[in-house]
Amino acid sequence: xxxxxxxxxxxxxxxxxxxxxxxxxxxxxxxxxxxxxxxxxxxxxxxxxxxxxxxxxxxxxxxxxxxxxxxxxxxxxxxxxxxxxxxxxxxxxxxxxxxxxxxxxxxxxxxxxxxxxxxxxxxxxxxxxxxxxxxxxxxxxxxxxxxxxxxxxxxxxxxxxxxxxxxxxxxxxxxxxxxxxxxxxxxxxxxxxxxxxxxxxxxxxxxxxxxxx
Amino acid sequence: xxxxxxxxxxxxxxxxxxxxxxxxxxxxxxxxxxxxxxxxxxxxxxxxxxxxxxxxxxxxxxxxxxxxxxxxxxxxxxxxxxxxxxxxxxxxxxxxxxxxxxxxxxxxxxxxxxxxxxxxxxxxxxxxxxxxxxxxxxxxxxxxxxxxxxxxxxxxxxxxxxxxxxxxxxxxxxxxxxxxxxxxxxxxxxxxxxxxxxxxxxxxxxxxxxxxx
DNA sequence: AAGCAATCTGAGCAATCGGTCAAACTGTTT
DNA sequence: AAACAGTTTGACCGATTGCTCAGATTGCTT
Numbered sequence: 362x363x364x365x366x367x368x369x370x371x372x373x374x375x376x377x378x379x380x381x382x383x384x385x386x387x388x389x390x391x392x393x394x395x396x397x398x399x400x401x402x403x404x405x406x407x408x409x410x411x412x413x414x415x416x417x418x419x420x421x422x423x424x425x426x427x428x429x430x431x432x433x434x435x436x437x438x439x440x441x442x443x444x445x446x447x448x449x450x451x452x453x454x455x456x457x458x459x460x461x462x463x464x465x466x467x468x469x470x471x472x473x474x475x476x477x478x479x480x481x482x483x484x485x486x487x488x489x490x491x492x493x494x495x496x497x498x499x500x501x502x503x504x505x506x507x508x509x510x511x512x513x514x515x516x517x518x519x520x521x522x523x524x525x526x527x528x529x530x531x532x533x534x535x536x537x538x539x540x541x542x543x544x545x546x547x548x549x550x551x552x553x554x555x556x557x558x559x560x561x562x563x564x565x566x567x568x569x570x571x572x573x574x
Numbered sequence: 575x576x577x578x579x580x581x582x583x584x585x586x587x588x589x590x591x592x593x594x595x596x597x598x599x600x601x602x603x604x605x606x607x608x609x610x611x612x613x614x615x616x617x618x619x620x621x622x623x624x625x626x627x628x629x630x631x632x633x634x635x636x637x638x639x640x641x642x643x644x645x646x647x648x649x650x651x652x653x654x655x656x657x658x659x660x661x662x663x664x665x666x667x668x669x670x671x672x673x674x675x676x677x678x679x680x681x682x683x684x685x686x687x688x689x690x691x692x693x694x695x696x697x698x699x700x701x702x703x704x705x706x707x708x709x710x711x712x713x714x715x716x717x718x719x720x721x722x723x724x725x726x727x728x729x730x731x732x733x734x735x736x737x738x739x740x741x742x743x744x745x746x747x748x749x750x751x752x753x754x755x756x757x758x759x760x761x762x763x764x765x766x767x768x769x770x771x772x773x774x775x776x777x778x779x780x781x782x783x784x785x786x787x
Numbered sequence: 788a789a790g791c792a793a794t795c796t797g798a799g800c801a802a803t804c805g806g807t808c809a810a811a812c813t814g815t816t817t
Numbered sequence: 818a819a820a821c822a823g824t825t826t827g828a829c830c831g832a833t834t835g836c837t838c839a840g841a842t843t844g845c846t847t
Binding site: 626 | 822823824825826827
């Protein structure tokens with residue numbers, strides 16, 4: 362008899378609660394991604410999560426708070442994919458390539474989360490302000506690394522802050538504006554974007570931009 | 575007595591109507607930019623335009639139709655700033671630099687219009703589908719020009735479609751995510767983004783990316 | 788079987804939503 | 818001054834918004 366299988370009532374209850382909260386978060390992400398904070402309805406979120414409206418309100422205290430919780434959750438997911446987190450900072454080309462790939466991959470795996478985040482930032486980021494400092498810290502650390510590359514003449518001179526935001530902009534674009542890309546490339550309904558080609562092209566863009574290719 | 579000053583009643587009426595419609599469009603752009611289609615309220619649009627709600631509904635037939643009209647209007651504004659429209663297609667560096675500057679300038683002048691457009695594209699662009707063909711045509715024409723540069727070995731090989739979308743992504747980013755940029759660069763409330771520096775940095779990014787710098 | 792906390796439910800709250808309508812009010816033309 | 822199209826108004830429609838609450842129901846512990 363394995364220990365983790367022996368769950369008493371309390372544990373099962375907490376387990377269930379956790380699953381429901383998870384479902385609510387996912388439902389909220391989908392709804393917020395499509396309608397925005399103002400346009401989202403708790404009714405619709407409840408439906409997506411397979412709950413009734415009063416049931417949903419039993420688990421959350423308000424729409425705004427749910428929105429904030431979702432943003433914090435997405436922000437945490439994000440933290441792992443910053444330039445600074447790419448292991449060996451002595452090989453600029455590898456770091457940039459990895460970062461681009463990771464960010465594109467992330468957007469592909471969490472398109473709605475990506476959209477919620479973008480919309481919030483575009484709207485002014487008021488609900489995020491308390492949590493932005495960690496993002497800025499990561500960006501600052503990466504800026505230092507990039508600057509050190511410039512100083513050592515490993516790469517051509519670039520503005521280390523803007524350089525990062527340009528990578529952010531391009532990679533984010535593939536997550537948030539899939540519709541535009543699909544239309545421009547005239548992809549049929551079943552067809553998928555050739556992500557290997559995209560990773561190639563985007564990597565090349567930024568590698569050339571700092572003289573590495 | 576100059577002719578255009580001699581306006582009869584009918585002309586004055588049409589004039590007035592035009593101004594009100596213009597005010598409504600601007601109000602709608604601001605509201606849609608902040609709340610999205612679902613979140614925008616006709617009440618609020620009316621208020622922004624200095625009208626009462628029934629008064630607004632006298633001029634528009636529905637919220638959705640107003641939204642569509644706004645999108646078409648923005649789409650028309652946009653048409654002028656496509657790569658293909660930059661005069662001399664024989665000097666790639668000049669064309670790219672001009673395009674980047676124009677697009678950044680446009681975003682700076684019409685930030686809310688820019689945001690409405692972006693949000694709509696991110697949401698799937700369903701309300702735009704009838705009008706996208708013109709954008710795709712312009713992009714296709716530009717893609718041909720870029721490809722011809724590659725063929726003549728004026729620039730390093732790039733995917734002409736993705737290359738354009740990358741420029742779109744970066745320039746759009748400055749219009750739509752001003753909050754992020756302001757926070758990252760730690761700008762105080764009064765401070766303005768140094769757009770000359772941005773134009774420089776973005777131009778350099780794409781010029782280097784095709785071996786022109 | 789009784790007790791208990793956690794959960795679920797239907798009914799309903801005030802407020803707002805998009806939109807309508809008849810009646811009053813404009814300013815201009817006869 | 819009468820007639821007129823164009824415009825504005827307040828009252829109002831049914832539907833939906835975020836959210837609450839008392840009471841019924843559930844599943845676990847004693």
